[in-house]
Amino acid sequence: MNIGLLLFIPNRYVENRMLAAVVNAGFEVTQAQARVLMRVGPQGSRLTELAEAAQVTKQTAGFLVDQLEQAGYLERVPDPSDGRARLVRVTRKAMAAVPIANEEMARMEEEWEQHIGKRRMTQLREALEMLGEITDPYR
Structure with a gap:
C-alpha cells in the first residue's frame, strides 16, 4: 500500500470519530x-x-x-x-465543541499508543511533525 493511502486511512478515521463525538454531544x-x-x-x-x-x-x-x-x-x-x-x-457555540473533539482525540491517541506502543507513537508523532515542515503550506 502506498504511503498516501497509509496516511489517508487513519486521517479519515480521526475525522469520523471526532465528528461522531461532536454530533453525539448535540452539535449538528x-x-x-x-x-x-x-x-x-x-x-x-x-x-x-x-x-x-x-x-x-x-x-x-x-x-x-x-x-x-x-x-x-x-x-x-x-x-x-x-x-x-x-x-x-x-x-461561542462552535467553541463549545472543541473540548469534546479534543477529548475524543486524546482517547484515540491513547488507543493507538496501547496498540503500537509508546516508543512507536512518539516516533510517529515526530516523523509526522517533520513531514509537516515540508508539506504544510499553512504552517
Whole structure:
C-alpha cells in the first residue's frame, strides 16, 4: 500500500470519530461543514482563505459558511484591516465543541499508543511533525 493511502486511512478515521463525538454531544454539523469550521483562524478568516484551506471552491465555502452561520457556529464581521471585506469567525457555540473533539482525540491517541506502543507513537508523532515542515503550506 502506498504511503498516501497509509496516511489517508487513519486521517479519515480521526475525522469520523471526532465528528461522531461532536454530533453525539448535540452539535449538528456535517463532515463538509466541519472541514470548513476547523480552518477558521483564531482572529477569523476571509472566505477565500477558507475555500483554499478546505480545498473547495469559493462558492462551496460560501454555501457551507451560510449553513454554519444560520446554525449559530460562525459569524461574519467587518475585517478591521479592510472595511470592504468581511471575516468569518467562530462563535461561542462552535467553541463549545472543541473540548469534546479534543477529548475524543486524546482517547484515540491513547488507543493507538496501547496498540503500537509508546516508543512507536512518539516516533510517529515526530516523523509526522517533520513531514509537516515540508508539506504544510499553512504552517
